[in-house]
Amino acid sequence: MYVLIALLIIIIIIAVKSIKVVRQSEVYIIERLGKFHKVADAGLTIIIPFFDHVRSVVSLKQQTMDVPPQGVITKDNVTITIDTVVFYQITDPAKAVYEIQSLKKGIEYLAITTIRDIVGKMDLDATFSSRDGINAQLRTILDDATDRWGCKIDRVEIKDITPPADIRDAMEKQMNAERNKRALILEAEAQRQSAVTIAEGKKAAAILEAEADREARIRRAAGEAQAIKAVAEAKSKEIAMVYDAIKNADPDEKLVQIKSLEALEEIAKGDANKVFIPFEATSALSSLGAAKEIFTDKK
Numbered sequence: 001m002y003v004l005i006a007l008l009i010i011i012i013i014i015a016v017k018s019i020k021v022v023r024q025s026e027v028y029i030i031e032r033l034g035k036f037h038k039v040a041d042a043g044l045t046i047i048i049p050f051f052d053h054v055r056s057v058v059s060l061k062q063q064t065m066d067v068p069p070q071g072v073i074t075k076d077n078v079t080i081t082i083d084t085v086v087f088y089q090i091t092d093p094a095k096a097v098y099e100i101q102s103l104k105k106g107i108e109y110l111a112i113t114t115i116r117d118i119v120g121k122m123d124l125d126a127t128f129s130s131r132d133g134i135n136a137q138l139r140t141i142l143d144d145a146t147d148r149w150g151c152k153i154d155r156v157e158i159k160d161i162t163p164p165a166d167i168r169d170a171m172e173k174q175m176n177a178e179r180n181k182r183a184l185i186l187e188a189e190a191q192r193q194s195a196v197t198i199a200e201g202k203k204a205a206a207i208l209e210a211e212a213d214r215e216a217r218i219r220r221a222a223g224e225a226q227a228i229k230a231v232a233e234a235k236s237k238e239i240a241m242v243y244d245a246i247k248n249a250d251p252d253e254k255l256v257q258i259k260s261l262e263a264l265e266e267i268a269k270g271d272a273n274k275v276f277i278p279f280e281a282t283s284a285l286s287s288l289g290a291a292k293e294i295f296t297d298k299k
Helices: 001-016 093-098 103-117 124-129 133-149 165-249 254-270 277-299
Strands: 019-022 026-030 035-040 043-046 052-059 062-074 081-089 151-162
Touching: 001 019, 019 026, 019 254, 026 093, 035 052, 035 093, 062 103, 062 151, 081 103, 081 133, 103 133, 103 151, 103 254, 133 151
Parallel strands: none
Antiparallel strands: 019 043, 026 035, 026 052, 062 081, 081 151
8 A cells, every 4th residue: 555655655756857838938958867858838848757857948038138337438538338238039049048058148248248349349429329239239249259158139129328426527518508509500501591681681672772773774865865866856847848838938048148147046045055157148247237237217
């Protein structure tokens, strides 16, 4: 009876040790007699008790590792503190167990040395403005280095970059100065645009005024020309009428001279300061003077 109970207990112990249930997203590293035997995937796994044992349980999920903040010296000799987080996933569980003593420690130390190498070649300003570039370089270098450990680095993110207190104060003052500079530049640009607009308005107004004055002068000159033309045409018609009348009356020479003098009298009433008398008219004048003397003597 006791033997059966003892045998039953042994069988139960053997069954418990032989049957392993692997959970989803995990694998078991099975060793047989101290040597790697197999990788047990999710589900039911049977092992041989006392010969096989589970060396390690490896998670296949994406994991995160917070790298402790590290002091890094930049190219321009400024000490800054960088806080980094690494996202990784195990792709080969056997390598992750047998190729390195501690995968997390290896990734952490490799991330620290790589950050110091990358940031040490950059100025402080470039460090703040090149986070994406630093993240990409870190991910590439870490992924290449951890590939032989059966690990894939998915992402590397710099959470925070903390400069010294005096550097922060100087940066804040610089930012305020930049803001004031941009404000002054914008104000000066606005004033310049306003002055340009006003000048262009004045220029346009002066051009319009000059064009209006020119148009007025042209119209006034055209009117005066039309008036002069009309007067000239009227005088021409009047002279033609007089000429026709004299021609029809068949005047003698003395009457023609008298009419010529009357015409000269009308011309002299004009705006001209000088009147040029033809030489032929002087003889008429002398004849008229003689005729006047004769009439005077008769009276």
